Amino acid sequence: MIRFALAMTVLLAMAACPATGPETLRDCETCPELIRIGGGTFIRGAETGDPAADESEFPRHEVTIRKPFAIAKHLVTRTEFEAFVTESGYEANGGCYIFAESGWRVDRQASWRAPGFAQSPRDPVVCVSWHDANAYAAWMSARTGKSYRLPSEAEWELAARGGAAGTNFWGEDDTLACTYANVNDITAKNKAAKAAENCDDGFMFTSPVGQFLPNPYGLHDAVGNVWVWTADCWQGDYGAAPRDGAAHAAGDCRTRVLRGGSWTDTPGPVRIGAREHRSPESRYSIAGFRLVRDLD
Numbered sequence: 546m547i548r549f550a551l552a553m554t555v556l557l558a559m560a561a562c563p564a565t566g567p568e569t570l571r572d573c574e575t576c577p578e579l580i581r582i583g584g585g586t587f588i589r590g591a592e593t594g595d596p597a598a599d600e601s602e603f604p605r606h607e608v609t610i611r612k613p614f615a616i617a618k619h620l621v622t623r624t625e626f627e628a629f630v631t632e633s634g635y636e637a638n639g640g641c642y643i644f645a646e647s648g649w650r651v652d653r654q655a656s657w658r659a660p661g662f663a664q665s666p667r668d669p670v671v672c673v674s675w676h677d678a679n680a681y682a683a684w685m686s687a688r689t690g691k692s693y694r695l696p697s698e699a700e701w702e703l704a705a706r707g708g709a710a711g712t713n714f715w716g717e718d719d720t721l722a723c724t725y726a727n728v729n730d731i732t733a734k735n736k737a738a739k740a741a742e743n744c745d746d747g748f749m750f751t752s753p754v755g756q757f758l759p760n761p762y763g764l765h766d767a768v769g770n771v772w773v774w775t776a777d778c779w780q781g782d783y784g785a786a787p788r789d790g791a792a793h794a795a796g797d798c799r800t801r802v803l804r805g806g807s808w809t810d811t812p813g814p815v816r817i818g819a820r821e822h823r824s825p826e827s828r829y830s831i832a833g834f835r836l837v838r839d840l841d
Contacts, residue, residue, distance in 0.1 A: 588607055600781065601783075604784065608702075610700065620754050622669060623666050641672035642829045656672055664751055668753055672828045675827075695774055696775055696837040697777060700790055706760075712818075726757055727807075729809050767805070771805070772821055772829070777802040801824075
């Protein structure tokens with residue numbers, strides 16, 4: 546109760562929080578609930594001297610997204626992905642990079658159905674590649690007649706920040722991380738790390754979507770739980786990154802950008818600005834996805 550009260554105090558104090566709540570829409574009874582993002586401007590990239598940043602987070606710059614879009618309130622779940630596989634016959638097999646007793650390794654038998662740990666139907670689907678995520682988006686588009694896709698890196702960050710600046714939307718108090726996110730916490734028993742966030746989120750691996758408090762725009766798991774694929778090709782820094790919110794299509798498209806962090810990561814503060822990149826064919830038990838939809 547104390548943690549919840551502190552979290553609500555933070556939310557109420559944030560001027561970025563919409564006064565009337567987020568505007569939501571849904572295209573069908575089983576379609577994801579979407580939150581309308583009316584565009585906006587934010588500062589992307591790390592400040593000079595940030596000890597937690599790497600070279601990919603520079604230079605710091607302003608991004609302005611003028612076109613509104615809608616983003617899913619939740620990460621895509623196992624149940625939702627299973628419906629896609631069942632209806633379409635899509636195959637999302639071929640092994641997955643998982644955490645085992647011997648450490649991180651590729652398990653050729655692992656899949657989104659068996660990622661190396663138990664999941665509930667409402668947990669985010671993992672062990673899905675960038676190609677798998679795009680196939681799901683194409684299926685959703687065909688079902689609804691609307692344009693579903695992966696978010697650009699900039700769209701993801703605008704939505705994840707929820708109108709806030711700084712390290713995280715809840716502020717700089719690292720003890721609040723577990724109120725809003727499933728992270729590498731003190732009880733995670735993450736043998737791949739020797740340090741953890743100074744809080745307890747109650748989960749060792751993934752957690753059901755919506756388990757934690759949302760950000761000011763109404764997104765759950767805006768950071769933490771699983772890394773999410775974005776549409777962007779990787780680049781070593783932000784030097785040539787689009788400033789208008791478009792996905793970067795001129796970088797190294799042999800690797801794609803992931804954002805958001807997960808239930809297990811390199812020790813250090815949870816940071817919205819953190820970036821990762823992996824082959825679009827790769828599957829990881831720490832990576833899933835969230836969709837956006839273009840607005841008419």
